[in-house]
Amino acid sequence: MHQARHDVSRTEFQMERFILFSDGVFAICITLLVIEIKVPNREELNIFSDAGLWEYLSKHALIFLGFLISFGIIGHYWTVHHRIFGYGKGYTSGLIWLNLGFLFSVVLLPFSSGLLAEYASDTHMYLPYGIYAANICLTGLMNCWLWLYVSSPRRNLLTHTISAARIQLGLYRSLVVPLIFVLAFLISFLLPLASRFIPILIPVILHWGMKGLERKADLKDKDARSEKEVYAS
Amino acid sequence: MHQARHDVSRTEFQMERFILFSDGVFAICITLLVIEIKVPNREELNIFSDAGLWEYLSKHALIFLGFLISFGIIGHYWTVHHRIFGYGKGYTSGLIWLNLGFLFSVVLLPFSSGLLAEYASDTHMYLPYGIYAANICLTGLMNCWLWLYVSSPRRNLLTHTISAARIQLGLYRSLVVPLIFVLAFLISFLLPLASRFIPILIPVILHWGMKGLERKADLKDKDARSEKEVYAS
Amino acid sequence: MHQARHDVSRTEFQMERFILFSDGVFAICITLLVIEIKVPNREELNIFSDAGLWEYLSKHALIFLGFLISFGIIGHYWTVHHRIFGYGKGYTSGLIWLNLGFLFSVVLLPFSSGLLAEYASDTHMYLPYGIYAANICLTGLMNCWLWLYVSSPRRNLLTHTISAARIQLGLYRSLVVPLIFVLAFLISFLLPLASRFIPILIPVILHWGMKGLERKADLKDKDARSEKEVYAS
Amino acid sequence: MHQARHDVSRTEFQMERFILFSDGVFAICITLLVIEIKVPNREELNIFSDAGLWEYLSKHALIFLGFLISFGIIGHYWTVHHRIFGYGKGYTSGLIWLNLGFLFSVVLLPFSSGLLAEYASDTHMYLPYGIYAANICLTGLMNCWLWLYVSSPRRNLLTHTISAARIQLGLYRSLVVPLIFVLAFLISFLLPLASRFIPILIPVILHWGMKGLERKADLKDKDARSEKEVYAS
Numbered sequence: 001m002h003q004a005r006h007d008v009s010r011t012e013f014q015m016e017r018f019i020l021f022s023d024g025v026f027a028i029c030i031t032l033l034v035i036e037i038k039v040p041n042r043e044e045l046n047i048f049s050d051a052g053l054w055e056y057l058s059k060h061a062l063i064f065l066g067f068l069i070s071f072g073i074i075g076h077y078w079t080v081h082h083r084i085f086g087y088g089k090g091y092t093s094g095l096i097w098l099n100l101g102f103l104f105s106v107v108l109l110p111f112s113s114g115l116l117a118e119y120a121s122d123t124h125m126y127l128p129y130g131i132y133a134a135n136i137c138l139t140g141l142m143n144c145w146l147w148l149y150v151s152s153p154r155r156n157l158l159t160h161t162i163s164a165a166r167i168q169l170g171l172y173r174s175l176v177v178p179l180i181f182v183l184a185f186l187i188s189f190l191l192p193l194a195s196r197f198i199p200i201l202i203p204v205i206l207h208w209g210m211k212g213l214e215r216k217a218d219l220k221d222k223d224a225r226s227e228k229e230v231y232a233s
Numbered sequence: 234m235h236q237a238r239h240d241v242s243r244t245e246f247q248m249e250r251f252i253l254f255s256d257g258v259f260a261i262c263i264t265l266l267v268i269e270i271k272v273p274n275r276e277e278l279n280i281f282s283d284a285g286l287w288e289y290l291s292k293h294a295l296i297f298l299g300f301l302i303s304f305g306i307i308g309h310y311w312t313v314h315h316r317i318f319g320y321g322k323g324y325t326s327g328l329i330w331l332n333l334g335f336l337f338s339v340v341l342l343p344f345s346s347g348l349l350a351e352y353a354s355d356t357h358m359y360l361p362y363g364i365y366a367a368n369i370c371l372t373g374l375m376n377c378w379l380w381l382y383v384s385s386p387r388r389n390l391l392t393h394t395i396s397a398a399r400i401q402l403g404l405y406r407s408l409v410v411p412l413i414f415v416l417a418f419l420i421s422f423l424l425p426l427a428s429r430f431i432p433i434l435i436p437v438i439l440h441w442g443m444k445g446l447e448r449k450a451d452l453k454d455k456d457a458r459s460e461k462e463v464y465a466s
Numbered sequence: 467m468h469q470a471r472h473d474v475s476r477t478e479f480q481m482e483r484f485i486l487f488s489d490g491v492f493a494i495c496i497t498l499l500v501i502e503i504k505v506p507n508r509e510e511l512n513i514f515s516d517a518g519l520w521e522y523l524s525k526h527a528l529i530f531l532g533f534l535i536s537f538g539i540i541g542h543y544w545t546v547h548h549r550i551f552g553y554g555k556g557y558t559s560g561l562i563w564l565n566l567g568f569l570f571s572v573v574l575l576p577f578s579s580g581l582l583a584e585y586a587s588d589t590h591m592y593l594p595y596g597i598y599a600a601n602i603c604l605t606g607l608m609n610c611w612l613w614l615y616v617s618s619p620r621r622n623l624l625t626h627t628i629s630a631a632r633i634q635l636g637l638y639r640s641l642v643v644p645l646i647f648v649l650a651f652l653i654s655f656l657l658p659l660a661s662r663f664i665p666i667l668i669p670v671i672l673h674w675g676m677k678g679l680e681r682k683a684d685l686k687d688k689d690a691r692s693e694k695e696v697y698a699s
Numbered sequence: 700m701h702q703a704r705h706d707v708s709r710t711e712f713q714m715e716r717f718i719l720f721s722d723g724v725f726a727i728c729i730t731l732l733v734i735e736i737k738v739p740n741r742e743e744l745n746i747f748s749d750a751g752l753w754e755y756l757s758k759h760a761l762i763f764l765g766f767l768i769s770f771g772i773i774g775h776y777w778t779v780h781h782r783i784f785g786y787g788k789g790y791t792s793g794l795i796w797l798n799l800g801f802l803f804s805v806v807l808l809p810f811s812s813g814l815l816a817e818y819a820s821d822t823h824m825y826l827p828y829g830i831y832a833a834n835i836c837l838t839g840l841m842n843c844w845l846w847l848y849v850s851s852p853r854r855n856l857l858t859h860t861i862s863a864a865r866i867q868l869g870l871y872r873s874l875v876v877p878l879i880f881v882l883a884f885l886i887s888f889l890l891p892l893a894s895r896f897i898p899i900l901i902p903v904i905l906h907w908g909m910k911g912l913e914r915k916a917d918l919k920d921k922d923a924r925s926e927k928e929v930y931a932s
Contacts, residue, residue: 005865005920006785007858013715014785016246020253020719021777024726027257031265032730034340036738039269039347042355050360053352071340075333078254079326086239086247093778100774107733107770114738119752122741127749159240166238221238252483260490264498267573272502272580275588283593286585304573308566311487312559319472319480392473399471454471482712486719493723497731500806505735505813508821516826519818537806541799544720545792552705552713625706632704687704 011090018096019085025103026081029110030074036114037067062120062196069199070113073136073177076202077106077143080174084147089159098149102142108135123192126185133181140178147174163220169213176205244323251329252318258336259314262343263307269347270300295353295429302432303346306410309435310339310372313407317380322392331382335375341368356425359418366418373411380407396453402446409438477556484562485551491569492547495576496540502580503533528586528662535665536579539643542668543572543605546640550613555625564615568608574601589658592651599651606644613640629686635679642671710789717795718784724802725780728809729773735813736766761819761895768898769812772876775901776805776838779873783846788858797848801841807834822891825884832884839877846873862919868912875904 006014040047040056047053081102112135119128147170150157180202188195239247273280273289280286314335345361345368352361380403383390413435421428472480506513506522513519547568578594578601585594613636616623646668654661705713739746739755746752780801811827811834818827846869849856879901887894 005861005917006782007788010785010788010858014781017718017722017781019250021722021726021781023250023254024257024723025730027254028261028727028730030336031258031261031340032734034344035265035268035734037344039344039351042351047352048355048358050358053358053360068337071333071337075330075337079329079333082247082250082254082329083239086243089240089243096778096781097774100770100778103729104767104770104774107730111733111736111738118738118741119746122747125747125749125752127752159243162238218238249479253486256483256487257490260487261494263569264491264494264573267577268498268501270577272577272584275584280585281588281591283591286591286593301570304566304570308563308570312562312566315480315483315487315562316472319476322473322476392476395471451471485716489716489720490723493720494727496802497724497727497806500810501731501734503810505810505817508817513818514821514824516824519824519826534803537799537803541796541803545795545799548713548716548720548795549705552709555706555709625709628704684704 015088015091018091018099022081022099022103023078025107026074026078029106030071030078032110033067033070033074033113036110036117037063060120063117065196066113066117066120070109072203073139073199074106074109076177076206077139080143081146084150084170087158087160087162088150090157092155092157095146095149095157098142098146102139102146105135105139105142109139112136126188129188129195130185133185136181137178140174140181144171144174147171163217163223165213165220166217169210169217172213173206173210176209177202180205248321248324251324251332255314255332255336256311258340259307259311262339263304263311265343266300266303266307266346269343269350270296293353296350298429299346299349299353303342305436306369306372306432307339307342309410309439310376313376314379317383317403320391320393320395321383323390325388325390328379328382328390331375331379335372335379338368338372338375342372359421362418362421362428366414369414370411373407373414377404377407380404396450396456398446398453399450402443402450405446406439406443409442410435413438481554481557484557484565488547488565488569489544491573492540492544495572496537496544498576499533499536499540499579502576502583503529526586529583531662532579532582532586536575538669539602539605539665540572540575542643542672543609546609547612550616550636553624553626553628554616556623558621558623561612561615561623564608564612568605568612571601571605571608575605592654595651595654595661599647602647603644606640606647610637610640613637629683629689631679631686632683635676635683638679639672639676642675643668646671714787714790717790717798721780721798721802722777724806725773725777728805729770729777731809732766732769732773732812735809735816736762759819762816764895765812765816765819769808771902772835772838772898773805773808775876775905776842779842780845783849783869786857786859786861787849789856791854791856794845794848794856797841797845801838801845804834804838804841808838825887828884828887828894832880835880836877839873839880843870843873846870862916862922864912864919865916868909868916871912872905872909875908876901879904 040053042048045052045056047056112132116128116132119125122128148167149155151162151167151170153161180199184195184198187198273286275281278285278289280289345365348361349365352358355361380400382388384395384400384403386394413432417428417431420431506519508514511518511522513522578598582594582598585591588594613633615621617628617633617636619627646665650661650664653664739752741747744751744755746755811831815827815831818824821827846866848854850861850866850869852860879898883894883897886897
């Protein structure tokens with residue numbers, strides 16, 4: 001660990017800095033998404049009336065759906081990052097680079113969202129959605145790796161021991177988004193338009209589909225604590 | 234509450250992180266506004282003299298007014314966010330998503346401001362101003378929801394109990410901006426140009442029109458504290 | 467003071483949040499400057515060789531000078547903001563809005579820098595440089611106001627009493643940049659090209675020209691402290 | 700030292716603010732890189748099929764490689780900045796400006812990366828790669844200067860004394876990136892395409908090539924500590 005060479009008085013701020021830098025990247029990415037919703041140029045597009053503007057906007061409504069989904073996904077990964085590092089107390093230089101790799105996949109999202117938006121009306125094209133889904137899968141897998149790295153007991157990076165059930169819960173959670181997008185991409189060959197609405201399932205699954213696993217993890221963590229208390233007494 | 238699963242030593246930073254992430258989004262949005270004020274391209278627009286540039290700029294003066302108003306509005310919502318979370322000591326995952334929803338409406342503001350700017354000279358069009366006003370209303374309503382969520386006594390997210398009068402004050406305050414914009418939009422059908430200046434009323438109302446309610450809230454809060462002291466003694 | 471209504475435990479973070487939000491805006495502005503240096507489009511400009519690119523870049527060298535100066539100016543105002551709030555321990559809602567006004571003038575800088583860059587080769591035009599100089603003057607004056615507001619003894623926003631000499635030093639310092647730009651703008655009527663290099667004087671004046679005043683302020687502050695110690699003993 | 704004029708209670712936050720501002724700039728730069736990967740415009744480029752999009756993307760694959768390398772380099776310099784200031788406990792106004800100079804070179808990276816991307820297919824042009832390599836060398840040298848400034852024992856800016864071996868290690872580490880790029884630029888005259896892959900060597904050298912020096916630095920630092928302990932006892 002590099003960090004051992006720094007004075008202990010600096011450890012907490014070094015950790016916070018590392019997390020706040022990630023937040024900076026998240027905040028910029030989530031805001032840059034809106035840059036891809038181009039303001040329709042009145043002269044280029046000959047839009048000089050409300051009817052013309054309305055027609056343009058309704059024709060490009062899929063772009064807004066895409067923006068909403070991308071915003072939700074980056075927002076989701078931010079909340080996951082927030083949750084993961086809520087357990088963390090230390091870092092290694094390996095973790096810093098793994099986190100940069102994760103941020104790399106997040107930074108690409110405004111591009112692949114933009115690509116999807118640009119070709120939103122060409123529903124016979126599969127590549128834009130494929131690239132977008134691939135990017136989201138990459139983010140999901142990096143997120144999964146990040147969680148396994150941070151939560152691994154042998155690295156001792158957490159504030160307190162957590163149960164294997166909680167580690168598993170985090171693992172499943174991080175795989176929901178990639179799985180749904182692989183599914184949506186496959187369905188897009190049959191039902192191009194409908195497949196765009198599939199990601200709306202994600203919050204449903206993450207909120208209700210995980211209740212059972214969450215209860216189990218809570219229980220196991222509680223057991224672990226009581227046990228520790230027994231040992232301590 | 235998810236957060237209960239994190240160690241107490243991390244709670245404060247988790248809360249700060251959540252707030253600073255919001256600030257990042259605010260800071261980027263308020264700065265991105267300026268991107269919508271396009272530097273007039275000298276070759277495209279054949280501007281090769283001060284007179285030409287001046288003509289262009291004065292013709293687009295409404296864009297600067299729009300920029301000023303949008304800056305003021307995002308600035309205003311930031312100060313409100315700052316004030317709300319000055320009372321907060323905890324969060325729930327519901328609050329995180331509610332806040333993301335609020336940020337979503339803020340992130341859209343540079344787009345709807347840009348739309349308004351692009352069609353600023355077409356005073357016969359109502360849609361751009363309508364979309365802009367709708368966006369601001371959305372921000373106002375989300376902000377109102379955020380306040381009701383955080384201040385709700387049963388959620389116990391505040392550092393100390395505040396009076397119902399103060400909760401009400403926050404509610405009224407968050408509704409001033411949407412109301413003024415609905416009004417301005419309606420007036421725009423009669424007086425397209427004049428209606429653009431109506432939002433200038435907002436600071437007047439927020440500063441002077443709320444004095445009475447503020448005094449009442451201060452009084453009630455003081456009472457609540459004395460009472461508590463009486464109980465404590 | 468609104469802030470009195472928040473719990474004391476939150477004051478420090480509320481203050482830090484207010485400062486870090488400003489830093490976010492500064493960081494974005496100073497980085498957005500580079501967006502105005504357009505990458506020369508190879509197809510539009512028929513640049514297909516090193517010679518062609520070199521010719522283009524050397525013809526637009528003034529843009530790089532402008533970028534350097536704008537970067538230096540935003541950097542300078544950040545250091546001043548950093549210095550001012552190094553003395554601060556509290557805030558008022560007036561200060562928050564004054565600071566937003568200051569940030570407003572900073573946010574405009576990438577636009578007026580871009581305008582200057584776009585018309586850099588039209589040395590017969592005075593308006594772009596005029597707007598740029600006006601923007602910088604506005605920033606300087608807002609900065610001056612901010613300092614007078616924060617340092618005013620009757621507002622009691624500082625961590626410790628500072629001498630009148632130090633308040634004066636801050637005042638003079640914040641006026642150097644606007645004065646130099648007014649001067650440079652006036653000289654631009656006689657010597658358009660040379661006047662662009664005048665801002666290079668700013669660091670010289672700020673570093674060496676203020677030595678005398680700084681020593682005086684240090685002396686007065688020392689006196690004030692010893693006196694206080696005498697009174698305390 | 701200016702900072703001596705601020706109250707001691709503010710020193711830590713002033714230092715943190717200075718570092719977090721740098722992080723803001725880093726976060727924006729690393730995210731702005733993606734803006735240079737332009738979404739191919741379907742109408743301008745007549746792309747209406749997956750085959751057309753694929754052809755376009757594969758023809759511009761070098762742009763993605765360039766993006767990856769630039770992301771890695773800004774990420775690398777951020778980790779170095781993070782490591783350097785992990786030792787720091789104080790700052791001077793000289794350090795603030797030196798750091799701004801360093802950030803200046805980082806802020807230019809999205810531009811020179813964009814330039815490189817724009818002319819990626821013109822492998823007979825050396826200027827874009829030359830400018831890019833020069834920018835990276837500037838960043839490397841500024842980084843080297845920053846380290847020598849901060850680590851210099853006579854300035855007393857560190858939390859604890861570090862060995863000369865560690866100072867040397869930091870020096871060598873900061874020179875690896877510029878050296879590799881000078882080399883890659885020279886090789887680009889012989890093997891234009893292959894030279895683009897040379898920067899991939901950087902992580903290899905930084906990770907494995909420095910192991911010996913790192914061990915030496917660790918040893919020396921340990922000696923220094925034991926010695927201090929001897930003196931202290």
